[in-house]
Amino acid sequence: MKTVRTLLGCALLAAAGMSVVLAHAQTPPADMTDAEVRKVDKDTRKITLKHGPIKNLEMPAMTMVFNVADPALLDKVQPGDKVRFSAKNESGKFTVTEIQPAQ
Secondary structure, rough: OOHHHHHHHHHHHHHHHHHHHHHHOOOOOOOOOOEEEEEEEOOOOOOEEEOOHHHHHOEOOOOEEEEEOOOOHHOOOOOOOEEEEEEEEOOOOOEEEEEHHHH
């Protein structure tokens, strides 16, 4: 009887853990910021974004030029696209690390 209770307890814990994982997977990352692409410059690996406040950089909404961590990110967007993106400060250079279409 004790073994059955232990197995049931483990199964309930596993199910609860999976629901937390699934809920987290469906939640958009908190560090993503809404923006509109204004310019894409593949030669210099830069993108101009009109963006909302960037919380992790403590930056207000504005339009600015960002470096891009991976040039392949620029293949996903064009001027006028509404996007969500993540950026970080790399030695004083603001760099887009992820970008995806807004939904």
